[in-house]
Amino acid sequence: xxQKLCGSLDHAISRRAFLGAGAGTLIGGTAGLGVxxxxxxxxxxxxxxxxxxxxxxxxxxxxxxxxxxxxxxxTGGPFLAIPTSVPGIGISELMPxxxxxxxxxxxxxxxxxxxxxxxxxxxxxxxxxGERKDTGNLDVPSLGSILARELVNPASDLPENIAFYSAYxxxxxxxxxxxxxxxxxxxxxxxxxxxxxxxxxxxxxxLTRQEDQQRNxxxxxxxxxxxxxxxRDVTPSSYHAAFGKVRNLGANENLFDxxxxxxxxxxxYGNSLFAQQAIVARRLVEAGAPFVRLNRGWWDSHxxxxxxxxxxxxxxxxxxxxxxxxxxxxxxxxxxxxxxxxEMGRTPTINNMRGRDHWGKCWSAALSGCGIQRGVVYGKTxxxxxxxxxxxxxxxQFFATVLNALGIDHQKPYTAPDGRPVPLTPYDTEPIKGxxx
Amino acid sequence: xxxxxxxRIQQAQKIEVASDLLSLARLPGTEQLWIGSSDSNLYVxxxxxxxxxxxPLEGHASYVSGVIVVETAMVSAGWDRKLIWWDxxxxxxxxxxxxHQRGIRQLAVSIDGKRLATVSDDMSCKLWDxxxxxxxxxxxxxxxxxxxxxxxxxxxxxAFTPDGKFIAAADELCQxxxxxxxxxxxxxxxxxxxxxxxxWDRNNHPxxxxxxxxxxxxxxxxxLGGMKNQDVATIQGNGLVQxxxxxxxxxxxxxxxxxxLQFESLCFHPQxxxxxxxxxxxxxxxxxxxxxxxxxxIKEIDSQMPIFGVSLSDxxxxxxxxxxxxxxxxKL
Numbered sequence: 001x002x003q004k005l006c007g008s009l010d011h012a013i014s015r016r017a018f019l020g021a022g023a024g025t026l027i028g029g030t031a032g033l034g035v036x037x038x039x040x041x042x043x044x045x046x047x048x049x050x051x052x053x054x055x056x057x058x059x060x061x062x063x064x065x066x067x068x069x070x071x072x073x074x075t076g077g078p079f080l081a082i083p084t085s086v087p088g089i090g091i092s093e094l095m096p097x098x099x100x101x102x103x104x105x106x107x108x109x110x111x112x113x114x115x116x117x118x119x120x121x122x123x124x125x126x127x128x129x130g131e132r133k134d135t136g137n138l139d140v141p142s143l144g145s146i147l148a149r150e151l152v153n154p155a156s157d158l159p160e161n162i163a164f165y166s167a168y169x170x171x172x173x174x175x176x177x178x179x180x181x182x183x184x185x186x187x188x189x190x191x192x193x194x195x196x197x198x199x200x201x202x203x204x205x206x207l208t209r210q211e212d213q214q215r216n217x218x219x220x221x222x223x224x225x226x227x228x229x230x231x232r233d234v235t236p237s238s239y240h241a242a243f244g245k246v247r248n249l250g251a252n253e254n255l256f257d258x259x260x261x262x263x264x265x266x267x268x269y270g271n272s273l274f275a276q277q278a279i280v281a282r283r284l285v286e287a288g289a290p291f292v293r294l295n296r297g298w299w300d301s302h303x304x305x306x307x308x309x310x311x312x313x314x315x316x317x318x319x320x321x322x323x324x325x326x327x328x329x330x331x332x333x334x335x336x337x338x339x340x341x342x343e344m345g346r347t348p349t350i351n352n353m354r355g356r357d358h359w360g361k362c363w364s365a366a367l368s369g370c371g372i373q374r375g376v377v378y379g380k381t382x383x384x385x386x387x388x389x390x391x392x393x394x395x396x397q398f399f400a401t402v403l404n405a406l407g408i409d410h411q412k413p414y415t416a417p418d419g420r421p422v423p424l425t426p427y428d429t430e431p432i433k434g435x436x437x
Numbered sequence: 438x439x440x441x442x443x444x445r446i447q448q449a450q451k452i453e454v455a456s457d458l459l460s461l462a463r464l465p466g467t468e469q470l471w472i473g474s475s476d477s478n479l480y481v482x483x484x485x486x487x488x489x490x491x492x493p494l495e496g497h498a499s500y501v502s503g504v505i506v507v508e509t510a511m512v513s514a515g516w517d518r519k520l521i522w523w524d525x526x527x528x529x530x531x532x533x534x535x536x537h538q539r540g541i542r543q544l545a546v547s548i549d550g551k552r553l554a555t556v557s558d559d560m561s562c563k564l565w566d567x568x569x570x571x572x573x574x575x576x577x578x579x580x581x582x583x584x585x586x587x588x589x590x591x592x593x594x595x596a597f598t599p600d601g602k603f604i605a606a607a608d609e610l611c612q613x614x615x616x617x618x619x620x621x622x623x624x625x626x627x628x629x630x631x632x633x634x635x636x637w638d639r640n641n642h643p644x645x646x647x648x649x650x651x652x653x654x655x656x657x658x659x660x661l662g663g664m665k666n667q668d669v670a671t672i673q674g675n676g677l678v679q680x681x682x683x684x685x686x687x688x689x690x691x692x693x694x695x696x697x698l699q700f701e702s703l704c705f706h707p708q709x710x711x712x713x714x715x716x717x718x719x720x721x722x723x724x725x726x727x728x729x730x731x732x733x734x735i736k737e738i739d740s741q742m743p744i745f746g747v748s749l750s751d752x753x754x755x756x757x758x759x760x761x762x763x764x765x766x767x768k769l
Contacts, residue, residue: 079516167640168640297640310589312588353743
């Protein structure tokens with residue numbers, strides 16, 4: 001005799017199925033699954049439109065060969081500066097495409113001054129969380145994870161934080177990954193190394209799609225029961241949410257398939273791995289992913305700095321200009337902030353191997369798109385690029401500027417695990433008003 | 438009578454300077470050197486003086502990557518994309534030509550002094566009338582980009598055959614193209630793959646390039662210099678010289694030197710008795726002399742600096758070298 005079911009998900013699971021008679025056998029289908037998010041996110045509807053793509057130049061790109069050239073100076077190297085579409089602003093000759101677009105998209109900050117001088121370790125983690133001196137031993141989440149949380153889109157079933165790496169440097173060699181800390185696993189990045197999509201997002205060949213859905217329903221039911229008994233602990237719910245998002249990647253695998261892009265679009269970006277990952281990033285933010293990071297490796301030019309930058313900077317120029325054009329053409333750029341950043345810059349002094357070494361004292365970053373005043377340069381270095389001449393910018397100020405550009409209060413408090421309030425940036429931090437729209 | 442002995446090579450003179458010296462030409466019959474510098478200046482110095490003084494000539498706006506003697510003047514080339522002709526006596530600029538779309542990496546002159554060749558990352562090799570400064574011919578054929586990685590390619594080196602009939606240019610992909618000077622007709626392509634390394638999966642990056650070229654005095658052999666890199670992540674391979682029968686496109690000899698070397702200057706003895714290779718890249722500094730007939734090493738010494746320019750004396754018993762912050766003269 002078939003048992004009468006009340007319609008609840010609990011009764012959709014048979015004892016036989018629970019004990020493993022089949023990989024995902026259920027009776028009665030999957031009706032009654034809950035949804036992610038809650039009505040409390042109503043006030044975030046405006047912010048949830050916002051997205052971020054972080055282009056992280058892993059290894060530390062040279063500001064001399066990108067945004068702050070010093071041609072003819074002893075520190076300048078061989079490359080010339082070229083005028084941009086903004087009178088009075090010149091950038092490296094290696095970036096002719098971005099030179100034509102500065103007025104449309106970008107603010108350059110030439111006076112970033114940070115303590116970090118390393119590719120990884122404590123010093124880098126401090127940089128990625130704003131080089132704060134006000135939080136003691138607390139592990140403050142990195143900017144990427146904070147943005148993933150702040151820009152969470154309850155209508156999207158995509159992970160909040162996805163990171164692409166073009167090479168093992170930046171992830172496997174130097175752990176430069178974002179870190180969510182007390183925000184929970186949901187905001188940890190899904191790291192994709194040297195490819196265009198996460199591994200193993202397809203349904204196993206041994207399962208049908210229905211079986212996979214039924215298996216997930218069982219997992220969801222069990223997780224919800226577990227969570228109901230541990231409501232105060234954010235960790236399980238965060239992992240549950242994170243798993244759900246990862247699982248949903250399978251349903252969204254088409255987003256990672258750039259063969260679906262028109263050839264003309266693909267040609268604009270180019271075919272390097274970095275270029276292809278940038279196309280995926282655009283597809284993801286277009287579909288609602290709030291934070292995507294593109295970690296482009298190989299900038300650590302201790303030797304042959306000029307030949308390395310002669311290769312990488314034109315690639316960056318092409319990909320960045322294509323990405324900004326593409327976002328703009330789709331009406332996305334007004335809501336998408338593209339950050340070009342690194343762990344540090346490079347020394348003015350050229351070493352014995354035609355290289356430049358690590359340098360945090362004065363280097364450059366760029367902000368394009370959402371909330372940014374276009375066509376401006378903020379801050380200045382001296383004639384040889386050996387020190388900041390005007391308006392030094394700390395990591396905290398840079399992060400505050402990013403947050404403000406996205407409509408996020410940079411003093412908004414989080415609650416640390418020990419109960420103390422922790423603002424997103426130190427109390428005395430001011431954003432750079434000169435680059436905010 | 439030949440009195441030089443490569444086995445006895447030793448330092449004879451050293452002058453320290455403030456900048457990196459990138460290129461060198463010696464006025465025949467003298468010890469007057471014209472030197473291109475990273476501070477954008479050209480310097481003139483006469484080593485025959487008791488206290489040689491460097492006289493700066495301003496004109497370029499970036500690194501001076503090449504300087505040569507022509508019939509009636511000196512010509513310099515720079516990363517500012519320009520060629521400048523200089524009066525040897527007055528030291529005044531005679532002519533400036535906007536030569537390329539990107540910086541000029543190397544400048545060469547035919548033995549008769551009538552033709553110049555320049556190479557640039559705009560991927561062209563250009564031939565110029567050495568006296569009038571007129572462009573004679575633009576030669577192309579190397580790939581514009583590095584395949585798969587899609588980086589812009591680089592054109593590193595060029596050299597004339599001793600009879601001036603042919604000009605060769607070499608790129609980052611380690612391809613040499615030889616053209617007929619008179620007609621621009623392509624005569625030969627040589628792929629020297631040993632000088633190129635790449636790693637898609639871990640580093641997603643290539644590294645390599647033919648950094649120097651030199652034709653043997655008899656004209657039938659072409660020497661290539663660079664690095665055989667082991668690990669693209671660290672750019673510290675072995676210095677490598679290969680000698681080709683360029684007309685047949687066949688490799689004949691190879692000399693692999695120590696680690697952390699990249700040979701960027703090649704210079705044959707006037708009668709082909711030896712071939713000198715000097716390292717400019719890598720963390721070590723070496724100058725080697727090898728037998729071009731069999732590729733064996735004759736002598737290897739610590740050059741004390743990365744070397745970016747080499748010139749022989751008239752009797753080949755002295756070698757003038759310039760590099761990182763030094764002029765060093767070697768006696769053989």
